[in-house]
Amino acid sequence: MLARPQFRPLPRSFFDRDPRRVARDLLGTILVGRDARSLLAGRIVETEAYLGLNDPAAHAAAGRTARNLVLWGPPGRAYVYFIYGNHYCLNVSCLPEGKAGCVLIRALEPVAGLERMARNRGLDLSALRSPAQLRLLTSGPGRLCEAFAITRPRDNDTDVTDRDSHLLVAPNVSDDLPRPRILATPRIGITKAAAEKLRYIIKDNPFVSGPRS
DNA sequence: TTATAGATTGCCT
């Protein structure tokens, strides 16, 4: 059997909580993607919480549908959806089975497998030398999915707490001290419930999505 | 069966 890196993912209990807590605590953790050939890793620097039935901006607000079924399942599963005819977005389900909260992963700081990410994004490898171009790899929910080749239906319902999954979330030991400075802001790109501060970012991290200001 | 908005991105002026 081929040796490959092992990761101890976050436990299921981590996701069995209020999406706001999960969204905050996911900052600094590592999204790991892998296939037979490559290992991809990125540090999560931007998330958004979606609260379920009572959150007008959440897909779950429509109730249980074929698309959002994963949201009502057990915590710690990938919810992948297709948007604007162009892009996939990655969420992780929260709360116990029967409740539909989730966290949208909005931006990563690339850690490993940057060449593969660039290829997946259709970028020239010279992009890896320019900070501005580096941002284009995984700075945005659609971009990070393309970089990690995350699609639906294949990756939908993946258990990101299973060490054997091709997509998982692992703690980042080196990030625990000092605790990243966290900022809460309004969510991006929504029209309903747009005032609530449910977007969480690592302050001053250059890989957070949106204009650099 | 048809219409429309959407948890985005990249290219245009």
Add this chain to the structure above:
DNA sequence: GGCAATCTATAAT
């Protein structure tokens, strides 16, 4: 800063 691309889920007819 504006807007087209491109398709799916859901609402409206």
